[in-house]
Amino acid sequence: MPDLGKYAVEVLAAYGVSLGLLAVLIVLSWRRSVRMRAALERIENNG
Amino acid sequence: MSFWEYANPKKFMGWTAPVLPYVFGAAALCLTVGLIWGFFFTPDDFRQGSTVKIIYLHVPAATMATGTWFMMLAASLIWVVRRHHVSALAARAAAPIGLTMTLIGLLTGAIWGQPMWGTYWAWDPRLTSFLILFLFYLGYIAMWEAIEDPDTAADLTSVLCMVGSVFAILSRYAVNFWNQGLHQGASLSLDAEEHVSDVFWQPLVICIVGFVLLFVGLVLMRTRTEIRARRIRALEARARRA
Numbered sequence: 001m002p003d004l005g006k007y008a009v010e011v012l013a014a015y016g017v018s019l020g021l022l023a024v025l026i027v028l029s030w031r032r033s034v035r036m037r038a039a040l041e042r043i044e045n046n047g
Numbered sequence: 048m049s050f051w052e053y054a055n056p057k058k059f060m061g062w063t064a065p066v067l068p069y070v071f072g073a074a075a076l077c078l079t080v081g082l083i084w085g086f087f088f089t090p091d092d093f094r095q096g097s098t099v100k101i102i103y104l105h106v107p108a109a110t111m112a113t114g115t116w117f118m119m120l121a122a123s124l125i126w127v128v129r130r131h132h133v134s135a136l137a138a139r140a141a142a143p144i145g146l147t148m149t150l151i152g153l154l155t156g157a158i159w160g161q162p163m164w165g166t167y168w169a170w171d172p173r174l175t176s177f178l179i180l181f182l183f184y185l186g187y188i189a190m191w192e193a194i195e196d197p198d199t200a201a202d203l204t205s206v207l208c209m210v211g212s213v214f215a216i217l218s219r220y221a222v223n224f225w226n227q228g229l230h231q232g233a234s235l236s237l238d239a240e241e242h243v244s245d246v247f248w249q250p251l252v253i254c255i256v257g258f259v260l261l262f263v264g265l266v267l268m269r270t271r272t273e274i275r276a277r278r279i280r281a282l283e284a285r286a287r288r289a
Contacts, residue, residue, distance in 0.1 A: 002086065002087055002097070003097075004097040004100075005091070005096055005097050006096070007096050007097045007098045007162055008097070010098055010101070010158050010159065010161065010162055011097050011098060011100050011101060013158050014101040014104060014105070014154075014155045014158045014159065015086070015100075015101075015104065017151070017154050017155065017158070018104040018108065018151045018154075018155055019104075021147050021150060021151050021154075022147070022151070022261075024147075025143065025144065025147045025265070026265070029143075029265055029268055029269050029272070030268070032269075032272050033268055033269070033271065033272045036272045036275040036276050036279065037272075037275060039275075039279055040275045040278055040279050040282075043279060043282050043283070044282070
């Protein structure tokens with residue numbers, strides 16, 4: 001871990017917020033993708 | 048084969064499936080290398096101290112915030128002129144990505160601004176136009192959700208996208224248009240005198256490439272999802288009529 005000095009809170013907060021938001025975006029996009037694929041397969045198999 | 052045939056929904060689903068893992072893999076590689084290099088192996092700035100490390104997230108996110116809107120503008124224009132459904136769905140798929148990038152740009156800018164400017168927020172031209180761009184993203188997403196008929200939604204959101212492009216341009220070039228406010232000029236420039244020192248520039252470029260690749264991967268994945276959602280609606284409507 002590098003020595004971030006007196007700005008450690010700001011730097012770590014910026015990284016935490018950014019990586020957290022990116023993770024939420026990726027997880028939500030992936031979950032909706034899986035849900036839609038399953039729903040379409042179900043409808044096409046039943047129809 | 049014409050270029051436009053790749054925008055056929057069936058063809059689009061066919062060529063994007065094998066491409067996606069490579070795009071996400073390359074994005075993960077660039078982001079890992081760029082962020083680790085930037086965070087662990089670059090020195091502090093002589094004026095900004097360790098806060099300069101925020102540049103590896105702030106600048107790529109802000110670049111993608113406006114870049115995403117320009118991509119949505121191009122896709123909207125293709126929809127308006129050629130009525131390609133995939134282009135309208137791609138614009139819709141990109142909006143939440145742009146919204147997230149804008150939010151990251153605003154939040155990291157505020158966190159960076161406090162120790163450097165002494166304030167989280169100022170009504171500076173670039174900051175203000177970025178906030179308006181964020182509101183345009185929210186309005187664009189809300190309009191897609193609010194209008195039931197997909198073609199009408201695509202038409203109206205395309206118009207909103209064209210109007211919002213003014214703020215996307217202002218967000219990127221506000222510092223050049225109005226030589227005032229707290230925000231500095233471009234971090235990356237063809238003018239070597241103007242852009243950041245090489246020691247910061249190299250990992251920064253890798254991070255930007257990583258953000259672009261992540262954006263491409265997410266747009267492709269989300270567009271595939273929108274195509275499937277549209278197909279589901281069509282099949283359900285057909286079943287109701289039968």
